[in-house]
Amino acid sequence: MRQCVILVGGKGTRLGSLTKNMPKPMLNVNGRPFLLLLLETIHRYGFEEILLLASHANSIIYDYFKDLTFKNCKIKIIVEDEPLGTGGALINAYDYLDSTFFCMNGDSLIDGNWLAINQKLDDNCSAVIALSKTENASRYGSIELKNDYVIKFDEKTISKSSNLINGGIYIFRKEIFKDFELSQMSLEKDIMPNLVKNNNVKGTIIDGYFIDIGTPESFKEANSRDWQKANKKAIIFDRDGTLNEDEGYTYKTSDLKWKNGAVELIKYLNNKNYFVFVVTNQAGIAKAIYEESDMHKFHNKMQDDLKNMGAHIDKFYFSPYHVDANLQKYKKDSDCRKPKTGMLKKIQSEWNISKENMFLIGDRETDIECANNFSIKSYLYNGHDNLLNIFLEKIHE
Structure with a gap:
């Protein structure tokens, strides 16, 4: 698998003035844009092409990354004419997608071996999602796993029987998106629940530090430690x-x-x-x-x-x-x-x-x-x- 798609179009309204004129993934974490940290991780995992699906304040992303290249890795920026949401962004980029590709949110990362989800993709599913364990799932909604299959995916409600959350990293088959008309829609609310309902999504729990910059509290936490290199062997x-x-x-x-x-x-x-x-x-x-x-x-x-x-x-x-x-x-x-x-x-x-x-x-x-x-x-x-x-x-x- 050669391609990784990053969703970088969200407005980040929960961060208030920080993202009024700034894409959330471009906020500095430990002195550098969070999106740059994502790209460095993706590059060392051996991907050949990165697609950035941009919308809000997209000129900042374009100006920063238009001339940036990583050895043996191409970066392509696709800008939406109007905000389309996480699902609409993928439909808008349909012609640029590989038949199978990695996809990740631009405001979170599991600092662990998320490449491992690649082994779960088979003829019996069209998507695989990386899952992370947390003590408090109240911010993230509910995901339940049974025999490798995701049996519940709900961004709104909390499950008392599961401490698993969406790690924001996926593998998708392109065919998932072929019958959707271009419109504003959410990957998490409009597309994933239906795939789960049809028993079409597998999940893998990934060990590692989960970092999310979507709220003032989590953004502060992300800046409080060098999470990429902390005491690693x-x-x-x-x-x-x-x-x-x-x-x-x-x-x-x-x-x-x-x-x-x-x-x-x-x-x-x-x-x-x-x-x-x-x-x-x-x-x-x-x-x-x-x-x-x-x-x-x-x-x-x-x-x-x-x-x-x-x-x-x-x-x-x-x-x-x-x-x-x-x-x-x-x-x-x-x-x-x-x-x-x-x-x-x-x-x-x-x-x-x-x-x-x-x-x-x-x-x-x-x-x-x-x-x-x-x-x-x-x-x-x-x-x-x-x-x-x-x-x-x-x-x-």
Whole structure:
């Protein structure tokens, strides 16, 4: 699945003067527009296209994002002629929608592995919704789940038997919207309840911090903590020989063969809200055996495989340098080439992770030396055993 649609057209009336002339998703959270935080999350999950469905004060969104690009990810802004609501916005954008796509509200996010809902979509349903648990569902209405199916979806009433709320993240089949005429309507009130009534919606509970900026209280809470990085742990993998078979300068997508338990471990870590990174020496680039673009294609293939399993790698770090390079621009003794620690320094700096929360898994002594040089814990993988079992039995605390 390549496309994620974000609903950014609401007026945010509950926030009063804050959103009088400002789209709610453009309000600053920890000094940056909330929508930018959403886009960064979506991008690291490997999506290729983001659609922003805008209405209220849309020129602010257009001016901010019209020239903004993420590597390998296109941003397209679709502006409504008049406010159409969350359901009408999707109908208005019908011609731009993929046959199956992710969709999310522009004012909320579950800081957890919401990609996991991808695995629930099958021939027996047309939509999947991410659900979050809360102690107080009074603001959010009622959702009930039975045998993976949503059996009640009511934005107005509260269920005494359920503490599940709409996490504001969905997967939809485009066909859902084909018979609607363009008009103002609500996704939550006019479309979803009918889909649920027809037993056409599945749900998945996602562990993670639920953030919502829709009220003054929740907006204040969102600004009270660095919720994206608060005390998260990071597992850092070497690539060739650890996550995938090492074919000797492995770069062809056809040569991608995952190690036993690698995909399962990454998904487990995603579900437990760990960061997952890769640090890899890529001397084949320096020696002109392949190009950086070939490596990126290989990484994209890894992300595609993972996404199909509801998993992802947060970022790949690589060193294309070597002292014996055939290409002059890569010929140097780089601080980023393991066992030196440049890539680990970047992870710590960019993601604000303490060393005690970083752990490296690799199959070579240079990986372990790199970890030791940076004073973080590590594990030397033998290249054969199941990685998930190793983590659960020997690493996980």
